Amino acid sequence: xxxxxxxxxxxxxxxxxxxxxxxxxxxxxxxxxxxxxxxxxxxxxxxxxxxxxxxxxxxxxxxxxxxxxxxxxxxxxxxxxxxxxxxxxxxxxxxxxxxxxxxxxxxxxxxxxxxxxxxxxxxxxxxxxxxxxxxxxxxxxxxxxxxxxxxxxxxxxxxxxxxxxxxxxxxxxxxxxxxxxxxxxxxxxxxxxxxxxxxxxxxxxxxxxxxxxxxxxxxxxxxxxxxxxxxxxxxxxxxxxxxxxxxxxxxxxxxxxxxxxxxxxxxxxxxxxxxx
Amino acid sequence: xxxxxxxxxxxxxxxxxxxxxxxxxxxxxxxxxxxxxxxxxxxxxxxxxxxxxxxxxxxxxxxxxxxxxxxxxxxxxxxxxxxxxxxxxxxxxxxxxxxxxxxxxxxxxxxxxxxxxxxxxxxxxxxxxxxxxxxxxxxxxxxxxxxxxxxxxxxxxxxxxxxxxxxxxxxxxxxxxxxxxxxxxxxxxxxxxxxxxxxxxxxxxxxxxxxxxxxxxxxxxxxxxxxxxxxxxxxxxxxxxxxxxxxxxxxxxxxxxxxxxxxxxxxxxxxxxxxxxxxxxxxxxxxxxxxxxxxxxx
Numbered sequence: 001x002x003x004x005x006x007x008x009x010x011x012x013x014x015x016x017x018x019x020x021x022x023x024x025x026x027x028x029x030x031x032x033x034x035x036x037x038x039x040x041x042x043x044x045x046x047x048x049x050x051x052x053x054x055x056x057x058x059x060x061x062x063x064x065x066x067x068x069x070x071x072x073x074x075x076x077x078x079x080x081x082x083x084x085x086x087x088x089x090x091x092x093x094x095x096x097x098x099x100x101x102x103x104x105x106x107x108x109x110x111x112x113x114x115x116x117x118x119x120x121x122x123x124x125x126x127x128x129x130x131x132x133x134x135x136x137x138x139x140x141x142x143x144x145x146x147x148x149x150x151x152x153x154x155x156x157x158x159x160x161x162x163x164x165x166x167x168x169x170x171x172x173x174x175x176x177x178x179x180x181x182x183x184x185x186x187x188x189x190x191x192x193x194x195x196x197x198x199x200x201x202x203x204x205x206x207x208x209x210x211x212x213x214x215x216x217x218x219x220x221x222x223x224x225x226x227x228x229x230x231x232x233x234x235x236x237x238x239x240x241x242x243x244x245x246x247x248x249x250x251x252x253x254x255x256x257x258x259x260x261x262x263x264x265x266x267x268x269x270x271x272x273x274x275x276x
Numbered sequence: 277x278x279x280x281x282x283x284x285x286x287x288x289x290x291x292x293x294x295x296x297x298x299x300x301x302x303x304x305x306x307x308x309x310x311x312x313x314x315x316x317x318x319x320x321x322x323x324x325x326x327x328x329x330x331x332x333x334x335x336x337x338x339x340x341x342x343x344x345x346x347x348x349x350x351x352x353x354x355x356x357x358x359x360x361x362x363x364x365x366x367x368x369x370x371x372x373x374x375x376x377x378x379x380x381x382x383x384x385x386x387x388x389x390x391x392x393x394x395x396x397x398x399x400x401x402x403x404x405x406x407x408x409x410x411x412x413x414x415x416x417x418x419x420x421x422x423x424x425x426x427x428x429x430x431x432x433x434x435x436x437x438x439x440x441x442x443x444x445x446x447x448x449x450x451x452x453x454x455x456x457x458x459x460x461x462x463x464x465x466x467x468x469x470x471x472x473x474x475x476x477x478x479x480x481x482x483x484x485x486x487x488x489x490x491x492x493x494x495x496x497x498x499x500x501x502x503x504x505x506x507x508x509x510x511x512x513x514x515x516x517x518x519x520x521x522x523x524x525x526x527x528x529x530x531x532x533x534x535x536x537x538x539x540x541x542x543x544x545x546x547x548x549x550x551x552x553x554x555x556x557x558x559x560x561x562x563x564x565x566x567x568x569x570x571x572x573x574x
Contacts, residue, residue: 010287
């Protein structure tokens with residue numbers, strides 16, 4: 001089973017919940033941190049990192065001795081990444097998606113595709129877990145190729161810590177999962193972004209359920225939102241300053257709130273029944 | 277015109293609360309919500325709708341089955357695995373047009389698709405631009421660039437001297453589009469290992485693009501030791517810490533009431549600190565005006 005832990009809004013507790021669940025299950029599994037712009041799961045799981053691998057995306061190089069400045073590549077590039085500057089065509093690194101259209105349309109055969117590093121995937125183990133996390137290179141815009149690489153890792157049970165948002169990186173992380181656990185907080189911000197995330201899950205045909213984090217007990221508004229959307233609320237984690245303090249130091253939810261382990265295991269059993 | 281972007285690296289550290297609070301102490305301001313995946317500033321800053329436009333940022337391939345000869349060339353050439361069984365997956369398609377180029381019978385067309393909406397509101401503190409990228413859509417960086425351009429135009433036409441940007445989490449495409457060409461980044465962080473880790477990534481990004489950056493630690497008293505560690509890390513990087521916002525229950529009350537903090541609790545400790553930070557940030561951005569590097573990201 002592939003279980004994605006996601007949320008539209010950032011900072012709702014995705015990483016805390018994903019790590020606590022992985023630890024509470026206490027069994028062999030594979031943990032994938034797909035929040036490659038701000039990977040934090042390693043701070044909580046403290047894996048022993050053993051190896052790393054560079055992620056490359058295709059990237060055009062122009063042979064200026066062959067290029068006759070016909071402008072076909074500039075005209076065909078949908079991302080504005082090919083720019084004619086004086087008597088040279090230049091590739092704008094930050095805009096290039098690596099699609100290779102420039103090579104296809106070049107009548108002079110002046111474009112060759114090579115690999116450009118966009119980030120790193122680290123691999124290691126934490127207890128019974130295999131652990132993978134991605135790291136986007138500074139100044140690099142493309143996080144999706146790194147997520148794609150991480151998601152090649154398969155196992156009987158895979159837990160994915162997803163990036164925030166509802167566009168490409170989040171979509172790429174959630175897609176193909178058997179279930180998405182959406183972590184929210186009971187505020188208008190949390191609810192607004194939860195709604196968007198439920199829509200994403202629908203589009204991807206991934207069944208989902210909700211964890212209400214930092215609950216003050218009264219969460220009627222989130223509950224009625226979930227009910228209207230036909231999405232079950234699977235767990236509530238009460239607000240507790242102890243949790244915030246433990247987290248600050250890199251402590252897990254389980255350290256601050258050991259009794260939550262049982263609830264997480266029960267929730268996992270429930271998810272098994274709800275998955276795709 | 278001065279442009280200031282509020283970012284954090286890690287999500288949920290209080291960017292939107294900071295922007296709404298600082299805006300409350302300002303005049304002559306245009307607000308731009310560049311967290312187009314999860315635009316929340318409009319939930320705090322209410323206002324009257326001035327304009328609403330469609331965002332058509334995404335090209336999508338479509339295959340005409342009547343013309344298709346099922347050669348499979350499009351499937352082979354697609355770098356994004358967006359064509360399977362001669363059908364286009366609209367989520368994966370990045371609109372590059374490679375399939376159209378290789379199709380021997382002209383069965384593939386590329387068309388622009390509406391993937392979001394862009395709004396201008398008139399708030400009590402000036403115009404605000406925000407966008408709603410439809411869930412699951414791509415090209416958020418391009419939409420951020422459009423939101424920013426519209427905010428710049430409004431500042432110009434309405435005679436306003438500051439653009440204040442509420443940025444997205446992360447350091448990728450939309451974050452880069454949000455900070456490009458700004459005079460100053462204000463990073464809002466929280467006293468936690470994750471907050472520090474992601475802040476350091478953001479500082480690296482700012483330094484990579486030679487954009488001045490300063491830091492404020494939100495809810496600093498939740499862990500004073502960690503706050504001091506973060507401040508020490510900043511000092512080592514040559515980054516100035518412009519404030520410490522205390523944990524303040526009024527903040528949650530104002531979020532739930534969907535109003536800027538100082539409009540409800542003008543004397544609350546967090547509101548007073550945001551006021552101080554805003555004064556500091558404004559004067560620093562004026563000092564540093566024009567030192568940022570400009571990149572065109574659309």
